Amino acid sequence: MSNDTPSSNPHPQAMRAWVYTSTRGGIEKNLQLTNDAPLPFHPPLPNDAILVKVHYSSLNPADYKFPELGLAMRALVPTPASPGMDFSGVVAQLGDAVNSNFRIGDKVFGRIAPNRHGTLGEYVSARLDGCAAVPAGLSLKDASCIGTAAQTAYQCIAPNVKPGDKIFVNGGSGGTGTFGIQIAKALGCHVTATCSAKNAELCRSLGADEIIDYTTENVSQVLKAKGQVYQLVVDNVGTPTDLHRVADHFLLPDGKFVQIGGEFSVANVTTVLSRQFLPSFLGGGKRKWQYLITNNTHADLEQIAKWMSEGKVKAVIDEVFQYEDVPKAFEKLRKGRTKGKIVIESST
Template sequence: MASHQPATMKAWLYSSATGGLEKNLQLNLNAPQPRQPLFKNEILVEVISMSVNPADAKLPELGFVAKALISTPASPGLDYCGRVVATGTVVDSVRIGEIIFGKLEKPTKFGTLGQYVVVTHEDCASLPDGVDPDHAAAIGTAGLTAYQSIVPYVKAGSKVFINGGSGGVGTFGIQIAKNAGCHVTTTCSAPNVSLCQELGADDVIDYKTTDVYQELVARGQIFDLVVDNAGTPLNLYKDSANFLKPEGIFEQVGGPMSFSGTATVASNMLLPSFLGGGKRPYHFFVAKNSHDDLAEIGRLMKEGKIRAVIDSIFEYEDAPRAFEKLKTGRARGKIVVHVTKKP
């Protein structure tokens, strides 16, 4: 049921991202809360912890495009773990005071770097006993992306290549693929080889000292699935028939936010094989919010079958530094920000 809430909240806000989002965030201790009263199927959540994703910065930095999608001032952030403080009239899947985790359906004016957010049933799952809210806050985008880009396409014994194994999606992906019984090959730089191996990777390629494409070609058509979190080398999909099985699938998850990167994705999606395009099925992957998938990832975490790899944790007053760290491109796993006090 709905309950009375203060009209304001604390929130890190941006009105422009010129020069970088991290340089434009301003802390407002009296920012307006999300719309009230709630719609009948909505849940108001006080955020305990959130985690940052590349898209949280990339979208605001698109300038006029971003302003057309999100009114400002706005708070960035999609992923969260928090406590339920109010519910719409038909919500019966959670109770007030319960701790839940998940991700917002899409970027919004009221992101998870604000104290309160509004979600629905598909955007959340209950926090399992024994799982730290910081770890649950790391699941959201990265966990759903890894789970949905791998699990539907593999079976025990499948061979999976994960391009980019040490970031948020990659660290979850290695573990999820191994839990599904797959053989996992991944890429990372030398300092992260041991991490990828600890997570279960069977074979790790150092992309800084090895030509990734040539290394894959040398192995032949052995892979059932490629999950490309990195987007480089740019020719990876077009030449994937040299290492993907004829029935293999190429999932494009991430890539450089540049003209060449965008042009490559467009070409991969639109150029037919007889005109020089790739010869394997190509999916540009976008995660879909799913209560059931979030609950399953939470269950795997509770049972110790997967874990969140946390690179660093920032207190709320230091939130801009979380984006500074994200932009270095050297985070091992996820970056978390504390928003309110943990239970």
């Protein structure tokens, strides 16, 4: 059966899921596939919840970085747990208070916050703010890519620009970067993006007006030479480490630097805190800086899906893995060289 064909069991008792109890040595070495995982709710379904049978999910670096934080994360997400935040599928059950526009069998997509019952389970319990209908012309596979990467890019860019503004996207070929380039263009912006030479054609095809090859050029110096022309910087990478400190050379005085990428480490946390609180003479920057935490927003999901159904934005998918190959998908994701998104096709 095609994963784009709505199907559901209206009264599931248990579910298939990839689960972990430890992340020692990497989450991909600890995932186990079980056929009798508990449902993501204690019956009855909460009034404000939508139970979705997952057909596709897409992976994000946070799907392994958060669980691997150790005890701090275990306090928030006790194990055994399933990873995953992004999903697409069909409505299996509706809470009594859910908007009547949703019906059982409807195609939907969205994002959940990290919890014990992630999107690598057969079913996921979503809230309205993190769930939207799949419009005509958009496949479930492509819709599964929107939740985290596209929504993050949108929330970085849309509130901070107007048509004609110049934006710099640091890291243009990854999941968030590929969406960021396209969203910025849909909003009428001029886009400069970094990527390697092998990914330059991809970034240009998505709408990037200028490319900086970070493998052969000093990104900070190239930007400084352009002068104060950018309204917004979106940093998906976290390097070069001096990018925010020297941003006053290329960001307009009222411009903004939005950070969403970087390694989860003590050093990176220290860098983040210095950018937020230290004055420039102590290592901070002179331009407004924000570390963006994605918030599920129904209207944002709808807008992105609308653009995709109209052909203004598309999902860039590096590879689709079958459900049985989830550990291999995490292995590839961890290498950090994917073009766009990695998608998991669930068995139905």
